[in-house]
Amino acid sequence: MAMPESGEVADERRGTATADPAVAVERSEADGGFKGGGQQQRSRFEAGSMPGMFGEKGEPSLLGASEPGAGISWEKGEQLRRYAVGLMSGTSVDGIDAAAVEIIGVPGGDGGVSVRLLAFENKPYPADVRREIFELFDPARATVDRVGAMNVRLGRLYADAALSVIGKAGLSPADVSVVGSHGQTIYHAPEAGFTVQIGEGAVIAARTGIPCVSDFRPADLAVGGQGAPLVPFTEYLLYREPDRTLLLQNIGGIGNVTVIPAGCGPEDVYAFDTGPGNMLIDGVASLVTGGALAMDAGGALAARGSANETLLGELRQDAYYALPVPKSTGRERFGADYLERIVRRGRELGLSDADLAATVTRLTAWSIGDAYDRFIAARYAADLMIVGGGGSYNPVLMRDLAAEMAARGVTVATQEAVGGSSDAKEAIAFALLADYAMARQPANLPAATGAARPAVLGRSRTEHSTRLGLQARQALLERGYSRVRAQ
Ligand SMILES: Nc1ncnc2c1ncn2[C@@H]1O[C@H](COP(=O)(O)OP(=O)(O)OP(=O)(O)O)[C@@H](O)[C@H]1O
Ligand SMILES: CC(=O)N[C@H]1[C@@H]2OC[C@@H](O2)[C@@H](O)[C@@H]1O[C@H](C)C(=O)O
Numbered sequence: 001m002a003m004p005e006s007g008e009v010a011d012e013r014r015g016t017a018t019a020d021p022a023v024a025v026e027r028s029e030a031d032g033g034f035k036g037g038g039q040q041q042r043s044r045f046e047a048g049s050m051p052g053m054f055g056e057k058g059e060p061s062l063l064g065a066s067e068p069g070a071g072i073s074w075e076k077g078e079q080l081r082r083y084a085v086g087l088m089s090g091t092s093v094d095g096i097d098a099a100a101v102e103i104i105g106v107p108g109g110d111g112g113v114s115v116r117l118l119a120f121e122n123k124p125y126p127a128d129v130r131r132e133i134f135e136l137f138d139p140a141r142a143t144v145d146r147v148g149a150m151n152v153r154l155g156r157l158y159a160d161a162a163l164s165v166i167g168k169a170g171l172s173p174a175d176v177s178v179v180g181s182h183g184q185t186i187y188h189a190p191e192a193g194f195t196v197q198i199g200e201g202a203v204i205a206a207r208t209g210i211p212c213v214s215d216f217r218p219a220d221l222a223v224g225g226q227g228a229p230l231v232p233f234t235e236y237l238l239y240r241e242p243d244r245t246l247l248l249q250n251i252g253g254i255g256n257v258t259v260i261p262a263g264c265g266p267e268d269v270y271a272f273d274t275g276p277g278n279m280l281i282d283g284v285a286s287l288v289t290g291g292a293l294a295m296d297a298g299g300a301l302a303a304r305g306s307a308n309e310t311l312l313g314e315l316r317q318d319a320y321y322a323l324p325v326p327k328s329t330g331r332e333r334f335g336a337d338y339l340e341r342i343v344r345r346g347r348e349l350g351l352s353d354a355d356l357a358a359t360v361t362r363l364t365a366w367s368i369g370d371a372y373d374r375f376i377a378a379r380y381a382a383d384l385m386i387v388g389g390g391g392s393y394n395p396v397l398m399r400d401l402a403a404e405m406a407a408r409g410v411t412v413a414t415q416e417a418v419g420g421s422s423d424a425k426e427a428i429a430f431a432l433l434a435d436y437a438m439a440r441q442p443a444n445l446p447a448a449t450g451a452a453r454p455a456v457l458g459r460s461r462t463e464h465s466t467r468l469g470l471q472a473r474q475a476l477l478e479r480g481y482s483r484v485r486a487q
Contacts, residue, residue: 052137080106082177083118083169085162085210086431089154089184089199091253091330092278092390093133094294095124098161099427100169100176107439113237116467117433119169120424123161136186137331147186147198154184162208179204179212180434180458182426188330190226194218201474206463213434213458220444225451228328232258232271232448233436234429240264244383247376247410249401250426251277251391254329255368258448261380271448272325272375275318275367276334280360283339288353296357299396307355307362311346315363316370325375326450361397369404377408388415388422433457 082105088097098121101255105113125133132150136142162179166172181204183197217227235248235258248258255277261268262270278295285293296302320329346356376382385405391397392414402412415422436443442454 022428030091039171080104082435083171083175084177084431084435085165085179086427086429086434087158087161087179087181087199087204088426088430089125089158089182090389090426091185092128092295093125093184093253094156094390095122095123095130097423097427098162098165099424099431100165100171101428101431103432103435107436108441113432113435115238116429117421117424117428118171119165120378120421120427121161121165121168122423123164123331124222125157129157133184133186134336139187142186147196150174151198151200152203154198155200156207158183158199159204159207162210166208173209174215176208176210178431178434178438179208179210180216180430180437181212181214182216182430183214185330187330188228188328190221190228190328193221195221195227201459201461211438211460211462213437213460215459216430216433216437216443216457218459219455220449220451223451223453223455224448225444225449225455226326226328227449229256229258229271229273229448229465230433230444230457231256231426231429231445232269233266233445236260236264236266236269236431236445237432239386240269245380247372247382247385247387249274249368249387250388250389251275251364251387251397252426253279253282253331254334255389256393257329257368257371257376259376259380259382262383267447269447270325270369270447273328273444274330274371275320276360276364278337278364278397279331279334280342281357281364281391281394281397284334284343284353284357284360285344287339288356295390296361296394296396299361299394301354301397302357302361302394303354305352305356307358308346308349308351308355310349311342311351311359312363312366314345314360315342316366321367321370322374326448328449358396361394362400365397365400365404366393367370368401369408371403372408372410382410385410385412386415386420387412387417388420388425390422392396392416392422 005319081102084101084103086099086101089095101120102116102118105111107113132146136147136150153250157464158181166176181199181201183199185197187196189195195217197215197217199214201212205212216230220230221227231250239246239248240260242263245262246260248260250256255273255274257274258269258271281302282295285296320333342360343356346359351359372382387398387401398412405412415425433443436467437456437458437460440456443457444451444455446453
């Protein structure tokens with residue numbers, strides 16, 4: 001989605017936000033940052049990890065006091081403060097979300113970590129890039145030469161997005177300890193043990209001079225997980241509360257929910273993909289306008305139609321909804337072919353464009369309520385559902401979702417309403433996941449992905465010729481980041 005500059009958005013939203021002090025997400029007055037709450041709970045991941053990483057209070061540091069330019073600043077006895085960039089390109093293929101953040105705390109340490117958003121940007125993909133990515137979703141057209149070329153082209157675009165958001169945050173590349181880049185998923189086949197994200201990390205590292213962590217998902221797949229969803233680990237770190245059970249619902253191309261029980265440890269958190277998010281809504285908007293619209297902006301099309309119960313009844317029968325959790329999905333199931341079948345059937349039933357849009361919008365909302373009934377309600381009564389992702393900007397979808405969840409006694413709020421950012425959340429998550437990767441700390445949640453055990457995620461690329469990038473990495477290594485925990 002083509003978003004305005006983050007500062008403007010944040011300011012505008014701040015005016016309308018109904019900050020809920022009970023939610024464990026604090027927004028900095030200055031810049032819309034996040035700070036993790038509930039960090040007092042010790043966890044399996046945290047307990048005893050990397051003791052003495054920063055020395056006892058007052059002990060001389062390895063590198064002395066704050067070192068501007070080393071990517072971090074650190075004073076005696078203080079916790080490590082560093083800057084990181086997170087890049088996310090989701091299944092909607094709308095572009096690159098880039099977040100520059102400040103991170104304080106020890107990954108995997110007792111005190112937890114806090115993250116503050118410094119700047120956010122969304123860089124829409126050039127039209128030809130978006131078009132070609134859609135072609136690469138078709139395995140027959142995703143030939144090695146095309147995938148290889150796009151891998152490098154995206155690497156360059158990601159690097160430029162990172163440099164841009166770094167500038168916007170008032171930082172220079174030398175200040176940044178790591179870029180975490182999710183990449184663009186072009187195929188996701190967890191049942192076959194693989195997933196493919198492209199956007200070459202080596203290119204990002206070379207072009208920015210900053211170490212880059214990419215390819216987060218394969219390490220989880222390698223230990224039996226789905227490789228998705230990965231954001232729940234960061235949601236556990238940043239959102240958990242002692243007294244309320246939260247559902248964090250993302251509505252991107254695909255919908256996914258994270259269940260964060262009141263007072264939970266990491267082993268209690270679970271998550272799964274609920275089904276299509278905006279994917280079908282975008283698809284209908286595009287199909288009925290001959291490609292002129294990439295989304296149903298403001299839910300305008302759906303608002304003019306009505307959901308058709310016959311078609312809905314048929315779509316609800318899709319086997320995905322009943323599959324046991326953990327589970328993840330993508331365009332392989334809910335992509336172009338599925339959409340064409342829906343539109344064909346809708347036409348048979350005499351539906352207008354607007355009715356089709358209203359029907360797939362209602363289906364997305366229904367799938368989230370249905371997932372609650374099947375996989376959550378018997379275990380936890382949720383206090384609040386916090387919705388992020390671009391779907392939260394679709395008022396028709398939000399209306400339908402609020403109705404679904406009200407029937408189940410669950411209040412629905414947007415990320416903005418609790419001081420977060422629907423746009424920036426996943427990019428922030430990949431900055432934090434990269435920070436954990438640099439610290440060689442596990443960052444998957446086995447209960448979310450189905451992995452047999454925690455795994456250190458990501459593939460690191462370092463630009464060795466860049467003195468400051470290397471220096472930043474050295475500084476992290478010297479503080480114990482090289483310790484690999486037994487798995
Ligand atoms: N103003 C708006 N009105 C309606 N829909 C919107 C609006 N803004 C964004 N969206 C929807 O949000 C989508 C983008 O959401 P988002 O960026 O969260 O997805 P993503 O990160 O690509 O997906 P995923 O989380 O599945 O990887 C758009 O494709 C569109 O459907
Ligand atoms: C394979 C893949 O890219 N999956 C995405 C997708 O988009 C939403 C949902 O499906 C989620 O499972 C995941 O992304 C988020 C960022 C995650 O890993 O948490």
